[in-house]
Amino acid sequence: MIEFTHEYAEHLYHTPNALEKHNGVIPIRIGYNEAKPNYHIGPRFIAYYSLHFVLAGQVTLCMNQEETTLTRGDLFVLFPHSIHEYYITSCEEPALKMFWVAAEGKQMPLVTRRLGLTLKHPYIKNFFNQDLERSFFQFASEWKQLVRQDDFSLTQGFYSFLNQIIQLSKPMKAASPTDDWVATSIDYIHLYYKEGITVADIAEHVGIHRSHFSNVFHQKVGIRPHRYLTNLIMTEAMKIVQTTALPISHIALSLGYSDVYSFTHAFKRYHGHSPSSYRKS
DSSP states (O other): OEEOSSEEEEEEEOOOOTTGGGSSSEEEEEEEEEEOTTOEEEEEOOSSEEEEEEEESEEEEEETTEEEEEETTOEEEEOTTOOEEEEESOSSSSOOEEEEEEEESTTHHHHHHHHTOOSSSOEESSOOOHHHHHHHHHHHHHHHHHTTSOTTHHHHHHHHHHHHHHHTSOOOOOSOHHHHHHHHHHHHHHHHGGGTOOHHHHHHHHTOOHHHHHHHHHHHHSSOHHHHHHHHHHHHHHHHHHHOOOOHHHHHHHTTOSSHHHHHHHHHHHHSSOHHHHHHO
């Protein structure tokens, strides 16, 4: 570690390349320290997410006009553009030691929420143990090599490291379990509706009996899942028919139909005319 005015620390940085900037999680920096008696950071804000793990000693975190004392095994997060302040709580042994990992990207809000960290509650006590602590320094050692390798080496290593952290957390419960699996089923439908999925497939994916799934889906969404699925398929079918010159057989297979005849029949039943008739008009 290098000596600074307020700490002994090791700072490891990474400048994302053009490809990495499109990732959902973009590693920025990691580091670890041993605080001096005058250790005091802030008040300030940063432009990225930073997860801090307390390895020894005590640190006082000030956020949202609240003060919290954190000790060994605790985790806190600094959110982008959120004013924060933290400082050594006691000069007595053991000295304050921390490890941190910082990242940005569109997935980071989901990562912090998955960990159970929010702006209103930016810390978790008794979060990690010695096994994870060993992983911190192992990854810090690997970081120096990964930043010199190809475009995905650091990203792969960072995701693996984050996964270890996430495995220690308890998923935040949804406001309603029913709302949760209904939302999951809708995501599944929008992702796979062109693959010939059925209501039975959707119900199996969320682990709900088919008839119960259909009834609750209808109650929550206001439409039967079969109709919801059909609407998506036929809306996309009409769009392709009207905006492309693709053969009808190609469209049928691309939307999950086994042959052009079943597709044409379904299209006519839904829209009132065959796809060929729409093109002629």
